[in-house]
Amino acid sequence: MNNNDDNRIRRRKVNSNDYNYKPKQNQRYYDERLRLENITYNDKVENNKVKKANTNKRKRTKKKTGLKLVKLFLLLILIVSVVVSIIGSAFLVSSLKDTKPINKEILRENYISSEVVEDNEIPKYLKEALVSIEDERFYDHKGVDIISLTRSIIHNIFSDSTQGGSTIEMQISKNLLTSDDRTINRKIKDIYYASQMDKFMTKDEILCTYLNNVYFGKSSYGVGKASKVYFGKNVQDLDLAQCAMLVGITNNPAKYKEHSEAKKRQEVILYKMKELGYINNEEYSNAISEDVPFKSEIE
Secondary structure: OHHHHHHHHHHHHHHHHHHHHHHHHHHHHHHHHHHHHHHHHHHHHHHHHHHHHHHHHHHHHHHHHHHHHHHHHHHHHHHHHHHHHHHHHHHHHHHHOOOOOOOHHHHHHOOOOOOOOOHHHOOHHHHHHHHHHHOOOOOOOOOOOHHHHHHHHHHHHHOOOOOOOOOHHHHHHHHHOOOOOOOHHHHHHHHHHHHHHHHHOOHHHHHHHHHOOOEOOOOOEOHHHHHHHHHOOOHHHOOHHHHHHHHHHOOOHHHHOOHHHHHHHHHHHHHHHHHOOOOOHHHHHHHHHOOOOOHHHHO
């Protein structure tokens, strides 16, 4: 009987130990799982930090690379600009090395016309017609119209046709001081001489010089002779319609010496004069409707 009691007591102790062991085992399991989860979470946090650091590093690298490229591009532009400036300056000096000082007397000595008329004999309509169609910013610039010159350069680069950007002063230079050569060298000289003219001549004197030497076709240089050839009268006696028609001939004498073509050109000039405010609507209408025959047609 004692043995049975001892066995029961032993079993009770064993069972009691089993019950105590299981909670401990479960606790160790949960502790280990929590530890592993913490490790995993910490690893994720660390990985995110590393990724973020790498991303920021790549961004900084790209930014530095972009700045380097911008600096390199600006440096390249600077170098090209310096080289172009040096070449341009050398070409400019070369083009101007054989230029000469000019004044009114030198220009007068080079006159082409055999029938020179004085400024006070030239009708204002003739001057206004010329400015309207040839150089509408004539009274605003100092010999060179940058706007017109730039526009003509761009047009000539990107178009098959050519467009002139010469001012009235530049055309005087071509007629009296340089040549008809279609070269940059000649253009540079014309620009130089044109800018010089505005320093010692009034705008009326410049217009008078131009009108006394421009070619009108039919072997006529200057308005003095051209007014007699085309209309059989002195230049001071020309009316608005005749002034506009005479100025129109200078653009292309071979074409506009024909009356039908000259009339079309005259209408363009009269409209431009009205647009710029040189004539009013009544003057425009009267001039457009006026019969303006050439002397050769009357005869």
